[in-house]
Amino acid sequence: MPIAQPAPKVALEGIELRVLHLPLVSPFTTSFGTEAVREVIVVRALTSDADGWGEIVTQESPLYSSEYTQGAWDVALRFLIPALLDRHTLAPEEVASVLEPFVGHRMSKAGLKLAILDASLRSAGIPLGAHLGAVRDRVPSGVSVGIQRDPSALVDAVRGYLDEGYVRIKIKIKPGRDIADTAAVRDAFGDIPLQVDANSAYTLADADTLAELDRFGLLLIEQPLQEDDLVDHASLAQRLRTPVCLDESIVSSKAAADALTLGSASVINIKAGRVGGYLEAVRIHDLCRAAGIPVWCGGMLETGIGRAANAALAALPGFTLPGDVSASSRFYDRDIVTEPAVLEDGHVRVPTGAGLGVEIDPVALEDMTVAREVLRR
Numbered sequence: 001m002p003i004a005q006p007a008p009k010v011a012l013e014g015i016e017l018r019v020l021h022l023p024l025v026s027p028f029t030t031s032f033g034t035e036a037v038r039e040v041i042v043v044r045a046l047t048s049d050a051d052g053w054g055e056i057v058t059q060e061s062p063l064y065s066s067e068y069t070q071g072a073w074d075v076a077l078r079f080l081i082p083a084l085l086d087r088h089t090l091a092p093e094e095v096a097s098v099l100e101p102f103v104g105h106r107m108s109k110a111g112l113k114l115a116i117l118d119a120s121l122r123s124a125g126i127p128l129g130a131h132l133g134a135v136r137d138r139v140p141s142g143v144s145v146g147i148q149r150d151p152s153a154l155v156d157a158v159r160g161y162l163d164e165g166y167v168r169i170k171i172k173i174k175p176g177r178d179i180a181d182t183a184a185v186r187d188a189f190g191d192i193p194l195q196v197d198a199n200s201a202y203t204l205a206d207a208d209t210l211a212e213l214d215r216f217g218l219l220l221i222e223q224p225l226q227e228d229d230l231v232d233h234a235s236l237a238q239r240l241r242t243p244v245c246l247d248e249s250i251v252s253s254k255a256a257a258d259a260l261t262l263g264s265a266s267v268i269n270i271k272a273g274r275v276g277g278y279l280e281a282v283r284i285h286d287l288c289r290a291a292g293i294p295v296w297c298g299g300m301l302e303t304g305i306g307r308a309a310n311a312a313l314a315a316l317p318g319f320t321l322p323g324d325v326s327a328s329s330r331f332y333d334r335d336i337v338t339e340p341a342v343l344e345d346g347h348v349r350v351p352t353g354a355g356l357g358v359e360i361d362p363v364a365l366e367d368m369t370v371a372r373e374v375l376r377r
């Protein structure tokens with residue numbers, strides 16, 4: 001799909017990075033660990049017209065991906081931002097080619113790209129959704145539920161989210177906390193839209209255990225094997241009735257195309273941070289849509305910045321499954337935007353203002369900042 005409303009060039013005067021610590025409403029446990037505070041990097045692009053905001057979704061430790069906060073901070077300040085400031089005047093769609101010589105670091109690149117795109121769209125008065133090709137004004141909201149103390153605590157947690165109105169439940173699993181947890185949720189709530197996320201915790205040797213999940217009629221199983229296990233995922237997909245969805249493995253549109261060719265997945269989770277930005281995310285959406293592969297928008301515990309952008313992305317026509325685009329209150333008592341995303345009838349609204357369509361709360365931003373650095377031309 002061509003970009004619906006083009007984003008004009010910006011004159012980039014500087015970039016500010018901040019490391020933020022946002023306390024979570026409750027600890028979030030996955031197969032790779034427990035987080036009680038979300039550490040994230042917020043990016044502010046200073047341009048001659050408008051400031052733009054982005055978010056680098058790395059975590060403190062390289063457990064979900066090889067990227068992590070201090071590494072992102074270093075590569076951004078040492079290489080990526082100087083290369084961008086050197087160009088000075090550039091269109092958002094040119095940012096990828098300026099950063100391309102630097103291998104990897106997709107989350108860092110995605111955050112910088114979003115800030116520049118936001119500045120451009122704000123100055124032109126274009127909402128991000130209109131730029132990306134959104135066709136909906138609100139998106140159905142799924143929720144990701146961390147591993148709890150035991151299956152009965154999990155059932156209690158899920159009940160709370162269903163009561164709030166979330167339209168799809170995703171539970172985290174790991175070896176030893178898979179079949180009984182899933183059975184408990186199915187038994188308690190019947191035929192709700194339910195899926196599981198393994199975050200790479202299994203190997204092909206676990207195929208028999210994973211096949212036991214088939215009896216629960218899940219929407220999908222997400223990322224059972226390692227990031228680079230495309231061939232093993234294809235083998236596993238042959239042995240399961242549950243559709244296999246890839247998350248960590250899909251680091252680019254090339255990886256998505258390879259996964260589809262190999263039969264490694266029949267559903268794809270798109271996260272702009274993981275794939276290097278929202279424009280690459282749209283490319284993956286386009287290729288999956290052409291191939292008849294459903295996609296949904298993943299989440300990385302984003303602040304109000306990334307959450308607004310994810311709502312815009314999830315409003316594209318190929319996003320046919322509810323995403324992890326939940327209300328800000330799912331994770332945070334206090335967000336850094338003045339109007340955090342809320343749940344309305346199981347949906348989150350796509351912002352309609354220019355750019356991200358959300359305004360930063362300067363006091364909250366300052367209160368949660370633990371490090372700050374600005375580079376100017």
Ligand code: NPG
Nearest residue numbers: 064144199298299300301302324326
């Ligand atoms: O709703 O933002 C959300 C969280 C969804 O479970 C979620 N994210 O593996 O997809 C994941 C997981 C995650 C969060 C991974 C943060 C890495 C960092």
